[in-house]
Amino acid sequence: MDLWQRVNEWYAQNARPLPWREPGFSAWGTLVSEFMLQQTPVTRVIPRLAEWLERWPTPAHLAADPASEAVRAWHSLGYPRRALWLHRAATTITEKHGGVVPREVEALLALTGVGDYTARAVAVFAYGERHPVVDTNTRRVIARAVRGQGEAGPPQAAADLRAMSELMPTETLAAATFNAGIMELGAIVCTARSPRCGDCPLAEICAWRGSNYPEYLGPKKAVQKKYEGSDRQVRGLILAAAREATGPVTDAEITPLWPDSTQRDRALSSLVRDGLLVVSTEPTPGYILNHE
Numbered sequence: 001m002d003l004w005q006r007v008n009e010w011y012a013q014n015a016r017p018l019p020w021r022e023p024g025f026s027a028w029g030t031l032v033s034e035f036m037l038q039q040t041p042v043t044r045v046i047p048r049l050a051e052w053l054e055r056w057p058t059p060a061h062l063a064a065d066p067a068s069e070a071v072r073a074w075h076s077l078g079y080p081r082r083a084l085w086l087h088r089a090a091t092t093i094t095e096k097h098g099g100v101v102p103r104e105v106e107a108l109l110a111l112t113g114v115g116d117y118t119a120r121a122v123a124v125f126a127y128g129e130r131h132p133v134v135d136t137n138t139r140r141v142i143a144r145a146v147r148g149q150g151e152a153g154p155p156q157a158a159a160d161l162r163a164m165s166e167l168m169p170t171e172t173l174a175a176a177t178f179n180a181g182i183m184e185l186g187a188i189v190c191t192a193r194s195p196r197c198g199d200c201p202l203a204e205i206c207a208w209r210g211s212n213y214p215e216y217l218g219p220k221k222a223v224q225k226k227y228e229g230s231d232r233q234v235r236g237l238i239l240a241a242a243r244e245a246t247g248p249v250t251d252a253e254i255t256p257l258w259p260d261s262t263q264r265d266r267a268l269s270s271l272v273r274d275g276l277l278v279v280s281t282e283p284t285p286g287y288i289l290n291h292e
Helices: 003-014 027-037 042-055 059-063 067-074 081-096 105-109 116-125 136-145 157-167 172-188 231-244 251-257 261-273
Strands: 277-280 286-289
Touching: 003 172, 027 042, 027 081, 027 116, 042 067, 059 081, 067 081, 067 231, 067 286, 105 116, 116 172, 136 157, 136 172, 157 172, 231 251, 231 261, 231 277, 231 286, 251 261, 251 286, 261 277, 261 286
Parallel strands: none
Antiparallel strands: 277 286
């Protein structure tokens, strides 16, 4: 039995019942979910996704509202620029694609905020196209099961896509299932810190397990800095104040949010540079969410 067959059979019995896997889930919903899932836990995304799609069930609905509403609705999902980018993508879809999320990878890549992974994920999971889709979980399973390495190391886009392509079945539906299945396997069984090898459908053929779990000595991925005390935390505090305000947030209101004036000013400047906040003079000088 090929690796993909083992994964697909396992997935058929063990896939989590996630909303974006429900029959008839829209391509727009898939695109929104992929924006939200970037470095954000599934449990936090599910309720926010439901709220978002109830309010904005199509790209046209979102495009009709100011971008500031998208940023406000993003709440605690993290990386609020994604909300701004998603609004811009919705506007492009509405104006250039008749309100329908495109299915071609090239057209998806032309949307603001859509990278190679998201474009392929939408094409495969929303439209059933045959492309390799590679995320962190996929890379880990391939590194262990195929290469016998405990970690995947830093991403290498071309090599990662090639490795996945070599494992994919030729049949389109089976390939889409395999993309989802290997991701799911890495997310809930072949995890980074506590892999459950006894529950893994690849245990018998896993090169890493077969070599008695050798220590990984290759290059490491860059470790993200802690959130506490970071510019990201300061940005979040300022943006939260802007979301809750009924008018411009003044310098006098921003100053108490963080004691380090240099870091606070840097975070504020970056929010303006990213287009999340704009300078306002009415009714008082301050900063407001970007309405675009």
